[in-house]
Amino acid sequence: MPGGTDQTLRPFLWRATNLYSDTEIVSRNHDGMQRYTYSEYEGRTSQLANALDEYGIESGDRVGTFCWNHSRHFETYFAVPSIGAQLHTINPLLPDAHIQYIVDNADDELIFVDQSLASKLAGAVADADDEFDGVDFVVMGHEAADDLEATPYESFIEGHATDYDWPDVDEDQPAGMCYTSGTTGNPKGVEYTQQMLWSHTMASQTPQGIPMADDDVVMPVVPMFHVNAWGMPFTATAGGAKQVFPGPSPEPEDLATLIENEGVTISAGVPTVWLGLMEYCSEHDVDLSTLETVIVGGSAAPKSMVEWFDTQGVEVLHAWGMTEMAPIGSVSHLKSDLATADYDTQVEKRSKQGLVVPGLEFKVIDDDGEEIVWNGQEFGELWIRGPWVTTEYFERPEANEADFEDGWLKTGDVVTVDKDGYIKIVDREKDVIKSGGEWISSVELENAIMAHDGVAEAAVVGVPHERWQERPVAFVVPAEGADRETLVDEINELLADEYPKWWLPDEIEFIKEVPKTATGKFSKKDIREEYADQSLVEGQVPDEAAPDRN
Amino acid sequence: MPGGTDQTLRPFLWRATNLYSDTEIVSRNHDGMQRYTYSEYEGRTSQLANALDEYGIESGDRVGTFCWNHSRHFETYFAVPSIGAQLHTINPLLPDAHIQYIVDNADDELIFVDQSLASKLAGAVADADDEFDGVDFVVMGHEAADDLEATPYESFIEGHATDYDWPDVDEDQPAGMCYTSGTTGNPKGVEYTQQMLWSHTMASQTPQGIPMADDDVVMPVVPMFHVNAWGMPFTATAGGAKQVFPGPSPEPEDLATLIENEGVTISAGVPTVWLGLMEYCSEHDVDLSTLETVIVGGSAAPKSMVEWFDTQGVEVLHAWGMTEMAPIGSVSHLKSDLATADYDTQVEKRSKQGLVVPGLEFKVIDDDGEEIVWNGQEFGELWIRGPWVTTEYFERPEANEADFEDGWLKTGDVVTVDKDGYIKIVDREKDVIKSGGEWISSVELENAIMAHDGVAEAAVVGVPHERWQERPVAFVVPAEGADRETLVDEINELLADEYPKWWLPDEIEFIKEVPKTATGKFSKKDIREEYADQSLVEGQVPDEAAPDRN
Ligand SMILES: Nc1ncnc2c1ncn2[C@@H]1O[C@H](COP(=O)(O)OP(=O)(O)OP(=O)(O)O)[C@@H](O)[C@H]1O
Ligand SMILES: Nc1ncnc2c1ncn2[C@@H]1O[C@H](COP(=O)(O)OP(=O)(O)OP(=O)(O)O)[C@@H](O)[C@H]1O
Ligand SMILES: [Mg+2]
Ligand SMILES: [Mg+2]
Structure with a gap:
């Protein structure tokens, strides 16, 4: 049968470590600032892969993380999927009952946990019935944890070879997993195959997404425990960008310092993160001159945020996404024929949730089951489909019945679409x-x-x-x-x-x-x-x- | 099984016609300049799809084209693959014997042929044994052809509905086909699945490829009969760019006029095309001010070409590719750490065949079967693999045995790689x-x-x-x-x-x-x-x- 080789994450790592071996990965870790190169990153990722082998993780097994954004967490991002296993990022801010349910439902074998989150996890474990039976823990750093029986990460990988003979992983192999936020009900599990993550990375790299190149310095503030920090660690690696990880519970001051010291060009986070930074900037003298793009999503970006960043010479890209789609669906780039529109019109457009990225298709279905007209007035539920949009939830046959149809995901988001094609979220179906x-x-x-x-x-x-x-x-x-x-x-x-x-x-x-x-x-x-x-x-x-x- | 929907070309068309319905497609056709919008393009493409249905083309059938770069040819680009059939672009400059072999080998059902190429094709048909048995012809335009029994294209599509209920095509379905140039032996058939063309389009859209957006005006001079004009009609559609097709046997004057009149920003072609334009510009007053990027590939771009375009404020991107990979493999973007290097060093790097695009992996094997060191000195044969690199030739078991290994394509190109990762082609294996x-x-x-x-x-x-x-x-x-x-x-x-x-x-x-x-x-x-x-x-x-x- 004709065709190319499988779409997997490994070649992105291969390219970065070979073409950009000296480019830095900088991380605000629990045990201080960590600074190393892609080449050293690859060595440690290989050590981790060898350690996972020795521990007994096999193709198809699930490995959990319970961590903030930092370099060790990033090491799991390539090591786990590239040995054919599945990386399950767990949101540590969930209530204990959700954490217990999720770990049990995903059947995680091993969980990597942050020093600062170990007692939170220990609480969920202590309180559990049998949800954590057979689960082992590795704590990120050199030290053991106080409340949790866990191997220190550095001991876990120590002594292992710094190279690894990566297998050819099938593109249909699940590589990642994340549960939805639980805004409208119980969190639902979404599995990401290698192909989905590959597609999402490539779509992110288009001019219509959030492209990254070797002159970029990329700092995801959006948590790596939620939808892979919007895929940024993968996209930045594919593009050979310098990466900056802001570590545990970053405060506005931490972000400002990292932007200034590391010359961050692209960052991303939910609106509250940027409200925090804006407030901090109003009280302190912060140099944002290297910053070019701030991606805002997860909830609606207020217009005033777009305007404030404009005054700083920073372009806000308002993006809409879902856990179900790894997550990027639309990005609010200004269309070229709006380049000459007045500023208010531009901000109006840029404050919407944006234009669908290439590779996806959508339709909007009103209460009568009809497609709406794209006039910015009529609204209905957004249905979307594409290579990185899941076509089922993990072990939720009833939800699958209700939420999917012919490959379409019924997003539950109620939207208008204007004549230019900009999507605007006006509500959740369950909240309307x-x-x-x-x-x-x-x-x-x-x-x-x-x-x-x-x-x-x-x-x-x-x-x-x-x-x-x-x-x-x-x-x-x-x-x-x-x-x-x-x-x-x-x-x-x-x-x-x-x-x-x-x-x-x-x-x-x-x-x-x-x-x-x-x-x-x-x-x-x-x-x-x-x-x-x-x-x-x-x-x-x-x-x-x-x-x-x- | 988790996963998204199939990777097919259709959503690119859907996006362009919905988000950029008024953006123009301009074409120097045999019967004069044609100028219409994506929205009209979609209408005509749907008419063509309906006409193909009525003619009896079914999923899996091959449809040939024997055409220059123009809007009707572009209509076949989406219509044929999106009904599940396979578009086989035939190089009309091949000797008759090759054409006969190729049409027979590919088993084409129907061939779209240009008015100006009809007599060439008629010659190959007249001269044939049974290679053209059962093949019908459609001639591009309103008129019949003199030497060939052929339905005029406009009659072929006339009266058909301007919408079409596109089927869900499998991503493994062959969507395109092209034969290699026959530089080193007989042309070899390469089939492109939907997934390969999708992957190639996305990889082209990365900053490391040749990205296109809605403020671009894209003119492929490289023929649409050879490796889909390097995929540009697909990439430009994905990005929502205006497209300009230079028509039959374009002369330097035609190119200069189109660049000036249509505001071309990106163009692409083999070195001889640009040598022709350079010469023309030295004798005429040509305004190249809108032109931003010229992609040169197929053969090596001389340094002097890079330098000349620099004096015009146009960036040359030297690219390397093969029919076997749809075709883009590497592009010579300047790495960010070379931004401060002296001009000669920069031109030296930019004149190489470039940096591999994200998603591919390569290795270089010397005469002793060892991988070379990346020092710009050692050389060996380039092996490459990835989602848009074919893993077999069409019906050539012997060539397949020799040219592929574990998913790697042995390119037959002899290269060096410098410490920055720039590939330089020093020879063909058969010519060394x-x-x-x-x-x-x-x-x-x-x-x-x-x-x-x-x-x-x-x-x-x-x-x-x-x-x-x-x-x-x-x-x-x-x-x-x-x-x-x-x-x-x-x-x-x-x-x-x-x-x-x-x-x-x-x-x-x-x-x-x-x-x-x-x-x-x-x-x-x-x-x-x-x-x-x-x-x-x-x-x-x-x-x-x-x-x-x-
Ligand atoms: N830019 C944005 N503006 C407004 N809402 C957004 C934006 N980006 C994402 N959202 C909302 O977030 C949702 C996706 O969030 P996520 O996948 O984290 O889980 P959730 O939908 O909040 O939780 P659950 O699905 O469990 O109820 C979208 O469906 C949309 O409602
Ligand atoms: N930028 C470039 N510089 C030098 N050579 C190039 C460049 N781009 C492509 N090539 C050459 O063209 C080849 C691909 O050409 P194509 O697929 O059209 O067929 P061909 O290799 O010439 O013919 P055949 O495979 O039938 O012998 C590459 O393998 C390489 O040798
Ligand atoms: Mg949701
Ligand atoms: Mg060849």
Whole structure:
């Protein structure tokens, strides 16, 4: 049969270590700054591969990590998949019950854990039934862990040969695994085959993705425990870029220092990371001159973030993705015919979730099962498919039945698409509020409310209603020093100006904090469970809580 | 089994027609300039797909083209593979016997042929035994052909629906086919699966390849009948670029006009194309200001070409490839750590065949079967493998036995690799001259000879020798007005300055013209057959025609 050799990660490592042997990998590790070259990286990765062999890891086995972003974690990124095993990155911020479920479900053999996260993991282990039976631990560094019986990483790899005769791994072999954030329900397992990771790396490298070359210095702030830090360690290796890992719980100061000292050109993270850096920069003198691109995703990037980085000469690329797609789906590059548009129009476009990257196809299905028109108004659920979009969840036959159709992933994201093809996420399907059969975007209302100075955070959820099915209620965390007396009226006015009457929340409740998921997103599931009760809107619902159809 | 959907070309078309529906495709067709949008392109491509269905083309069938670079040819590029059939591009410059062999070997059902090439094809058909039995013809345009019974293309597609329900094609399905140039022997058939073309497109789109975006205007001068014009029509579509097709037998004036009128940013072709343009520019006032990148490959780009384009503000990217790899293997981007090197060093590096693109692996094997050291000195045969490198020839079991090993393609190219990883082709294995068991690079000697003003072309080949196995003879085409009396001595002196004694040709012969292959390369096979006789060197070989081993 004609065809080329299999699509695997190994050649990316081969290329970097041969063409860029002296290029640096810099890491803020638990035991201090680590600085070595791709060539030394390859040696240590080979040592790790030999150690995994000796430990007994075989093709198809799963190896877990419970770690921040650092060089040892990066060593597992190539060693584990390239011996034919599967790297399962575990989010250490999850509640114990989720961690127990995930380790058990994935059947991990061995888990690499950070010194600073060992006691957290030990807690989950102590508390477990049989979920951790037969699982061994390696703790990242030279020292043993206090609370966990674990081999120090350096002893684990010590004495092993610095070369390894890498096998030819099949492209259909699962190489990675990650669970979704659990924003809308229990985390779901997603397996990444070698081919999926290869495809994702190549698509990231296109001009329509987030390309990296040998003159780049790449710092993923987005955690390596979540969707492979958006694949950046693989993409940077393919491009031969210098890599900078910001280590355990990086603070804005750490990021600023690394950007300045290492000359970071590309970085990536969720909006809160950049809000933190922006605040830090307003109080300190930070040199961002080397920084060219900041990728923002995971949650929506506010326009003000795009604008602030513009003033610093840094291009924000707003990206949308999902664990299910390793994760990149769209990136908000400015189209060339918008180069002459006025600045506000440009920011408007760049603040959307962007243009689908080459290799993927999508469609948007409305409530009646029809494809929407691309006019920036109509909305529906985004369906997507492609070589790096999973076509099933791990061991979840019911979810598979519901979430996939003919290779399409039903994303659960509700979007508009404008005539230029920019996708904008207006809500999650599970969060969208259905009043009288029509949709109200909870995200739109939240953003409008959060634009008020007196509001720190706001979440809008639907509460059940007999006649209209659901009605919106806003849960608001007032900003420090805000006048609670007038706030409700002001919010009501502000919304009434912008939205139809039937969109307006029937109740505004103050809360102390919006509950968050382990990846830092608003957990509306928790809000609904904790607060949302239909009694909240009793007697406050308008007579006509749906658009006038006549 | 986990994994994404298949890797096929269709989503590239889908993206371009949806995101860049108004972007233009401009073509110098036989019947005048054609200018339409991606959206109209998609309509016509769908019509063609419907017409192919009606004609009876089925999944797996082969459809040939015998055409220059133009928009109708481009319509076959997506229509044929996307209905599951296979596009076989035939080089119309091949001798009739090769054409007959190729059409028969590939078992083409239907051939699309240009108006201007119809009589050439008719000749091959008239002359054939049964090679064309059952083959039908469609002639590109509105009119019938004079010498060939053929349906006009416009009648063929007319009346068919402008949309098409594209099937899900398997990624292992052969989508394309091309025969090698026949430089070293008979052309060999290479099939491209959907996955290979997808991989090649993505690898081309990396910063290490030849990336294209929506602000680019892409003009492939390299023929679409040879290795899909280096994949550019696919890459440009994936990137949403404007495309310009230079039509039948483009002259330098045509290229200059298209560059100026259409604002071409990226173009690609073999060295002779650019020599032609350079000459034209020296005599005419041509505005190259929009041109950013010129890709040169197929044969070695002379340094002077790199330098001349630099003076025009155009970056030459020297690329190496093979029919067997769809075709891109390496591109000579300047490494970032050479950004501060002096200009001569930079040109030296950029004139090499370049750095391997991400996704491939290579090794270089010397005469003793050992891998060479990357020091720019040692040389050996280049072996390469990857997802878009074929692992077999079409129906050539003997060649397959000889040319492939464990997924590696033995390229037949003899190369050095310097410490920076730049590959330099020093010869073809079949052309390299073996004197006393040691290699002499025929290409080095030719380049040195051609540097002489009095020389138009030169080819150096080995003639058999009893004691030393082979000895070099130079075949020289003197330049117009050159002094033949002194030329031989001057060449001998020039070579003696640079090369060891045992490398020097034992004879220099004048000839009228160096025979060329159908892709315009020196055909040393023909020189050897026509001229190279061992009597040429009788009595002229030095006593020690090998390096001193002591
Ligand atoms: N740039 C963005 N703007 C807005 N939302 C985004 C953006 N990027 C990602 N998202 C949201 O994040 C989701 C993907 O997140 P992830 O895969 O981490 O898990 P989750 O969907 O939050 O959790 P779960 O699937 O378990 O409910 C997307 O479906 C989308 O809702
Ligand atoms: N930039 C370049 N510099 C020098 N040689 C090149 C370059 N690019 C390609 N080549 C030569 O062209 C070859 C590939 O050409 P192609 O596939 O068209 O057929 P061919 O090798 O000439 O013919 P055949 O394989 O039938 O003998 C390479 O193997 C190499 O020898
Ligand atoms: Mg999700
Ligand atoms: Mg060849």
